[in-house]
Amino acid sequence: MYQYHGLEDTIVAISTPVGHGAIGIIRLSGKDAIVIGDRIFKAKNNKLLAEAKSFTVHYGWIQKDAAIVDEVMVTVIKAPRSYTTEDILEINCHGGPVALKSILNFVLESGARLAEPGEFTKRAFLNGRIDLTQAEAVLDVIQSKTDAFLKISTHQLKGELSTELESIREILMDIYTEIEAIINFPEDEIDAQSKGNIIKAIELAGGRVQNLLLSAEQGRLLKDGIKLVLCGRPNVGKSSLLNLLLKTPRAIVSDIAGTTRDTIEEDAQINGIPFRLVDTAGILEPRDLIEKEAVHRSHQHIKAADLVLFVIDSSEELSDQDYALMDMLEQQNVIVVFNKCDLKCMIENAIVKEKFLHKPIVRVSVLKKEGMADLEQAVVEQILPQKRIDTDRLLVSSVRHINALKECLTVLTRAQESMNGNAFLEVVSEDVKRGVNFLDAITGRNIDNDLLDTIFSQFCIGK
Ligand SMILES: Nc1nc2c(ncn2[C@@H]2O[C@H](COP(=O)(O)OP(=O)(O)OP(=O)(O)O)[C@@H](O)[C@H]2O)c(=O)[nH]1
Ligand SMILES: [Mg+2]
Incomplete structure (x- = not known):
């Protein structure tokens, strides 16, 4: 289990983004948060924050040497029912960078330490209020670029992934305990029924890990x-x-x-799904070094594409250049877009049928903004054959989780094979325990310091 020794001090940070805003928030967490609050804050009703109830808001001034620094509202949230499970103060002040900085400095002089990135969430994790998957979900929610990804992040934030992992872990721990009992009492030979039960249980746990991995494909698409x-x-x-x-x-x-x-890249949402759109140069025969580089870049992007929109001018007959591109795209996931459909179509239906037999074709007029709904629908269907992303269920999206789940599945499959092949029970037991360890690395039950630091360093200061 990860051991952390830095929980003794009280941390502080500006929790709102840098810049000018109507309100800025400075947050303190730790055992001295409220004491420090009383050193710097004077309530209009002259009451001390130390006497305040939890979840109450107090109006007054930050005062330094009898001079007013800012007019503020202070929220008191007492341990243990707070974000970090520690005493928390949130000072709502005016949102200018100078006001925020001067209050922050004053809090630092009054006994708090500047928080590291993600340290509030790290404390929530270390104090056991949330597990690591929930802490990571906080980051996902903050960084979410689309509605769909925000929605799946909230499932993880609520602890749905941890609940599923803990439930699989329970099955594995039962198997482990049973096998260890048999190993420790060798006179009780394993009977066919126990053996069958163990195999079934490993299969069940493996199946559930596999289900999580199956959801990862959609999860990754939504994230990246x-x-x-x-x-x-x-x-x-x-x-x-x-x-x-x-x-x-x-x-x-x-x-x-x-x-x-040059190629142009931009992020966009199509039907709530995140896309990275890349416009490429149409040049096929470069005339100089710049065009050569342009062609090279276009090829690189086409090769790395999840989906290519092969745009054709339907008001002209297919040219050698169109045919050359068609050949190049043979192995790619492609939608053929017949553009300029506001003009007379010059491409014969027979050629279309022959050439684009298995590729979806969508007719649009970008100029008249016609056919765009059909194109967007075709794009989503091509990427998601089942036509929709189910954001109402848990989807695994983190590479860290996916890798650990894959490792877990590998050892469980091996354990099942060992069991079927009458291998030594010690071998099976070892693999089942490894499976548990992989799950524990995801939830943070068992994780090393460096990895934890890496995870939390991705957070912003103040979260
Ligand atoms: N009639 C008609 N003209 C269009 C339509 N879409 C684009 N155009 C015109 O076609 C011309 C070329 O458009 P671009 O979008 O620059 O074409 P491109 O494929 O990016 O061209 P390159 O960057 O040179 O490879 C412009 O004059 C557009 O206004 C359409 O649906 N109908
Ligand atoms: Mg262009």
Whole structure:
């Protein structure tokens, strides 16, 4: 179990972002939070914060040497029912950086220490109020870029992942205890029924780990965003499409072929799902070093794409350049976008059918903003064949969790094989215990210092 010895002192930090705001919040946590509060705060009703009840708000002034520093509201939250389980004070002051800094300095002079990034949440974890998956979910909620990811983060924040992991752990610990009992009393030979039960239990636990891993595919997509690359020969309307998807004129559009040279990347949400959109240069035959680099970059992005929108100008016949790109995209996940459908279509249906047999085709007019709903739907369906992301259930999304779950599944599969193959019970027991350890690394029951520091260092100061 992780041991932490830094809980004796009282920490303080500015919890709101740097800059000018209506309100700024300074937060203190620790056994002296309220004592320090009384050193710097004078309530209008002259009462001491030490006498205040928990969850109460007090109006008054931060006063230094009888001079008023700021007019504030102070919230008192007493241990143990607080974010950190320690006494907490939240000072709501005016949100200018100077006011915030001067109060912060005053609190530091009065006995508190500046908090490290994520230290409030770290204390909540170390004091046992939340487990590590919930602490990580706090970070996910703060950093969430889309509605869908915010929603799945809240499942983890509520402790749904920990509950599932603890339940799997319980099954494994029962198996472990049973096997250890058999090992320690060798005169009680394992009977066929016990053996069958152990195999079934390992299978059950492994199945539940596997289910979590299956959810990870969607979880990762929601966390990292899907790389959607727009490609096509010059002038087909790639940049126009990018701008329409972004709902902002990000890329330069013109009727001069070869307008886009460098690739352009932007984040966007399509039906609540995060995408990283990449507009590429349409150039196929580079004429100079810059264009050569542009072509190289476009190829790199196309290769790394989760999905390619292959844009074609349907008002012109298919050209050699279109055919060359088609060949290049053969192995890719592609949606064919026939653009400029406001103009007369010059591509024969027979060719379309033959060439794009297995690829979805969507007809749009970016100029007239037509067909966009169909395109967005096709994009989501292509990425998620089951057509929707189920944000109403727990989805695993952290690489750290996924790796530990994979390791856990490997050792459980091996334990099951050993059991079936009549291997020594010690071998099975060892693997089951390893499985438990992998789960404990996720929840933080068993984690080393360095990893903990790495996790919390990703937080902002004040959280
Ligand atoms: N009629 C019509 N014109 C369009 C449509 N979409 C784009 N265009 C025009 O096509 C021309 C080329 O558009 P871009 O978006 O710059 O094309 P691109 O594919 O990014 O071109 P490059 O950057 O040169 O590779 C511009 O004049 C656009 O206004 C459309 O749906 N209908
Ligand atoms: Mg362009």
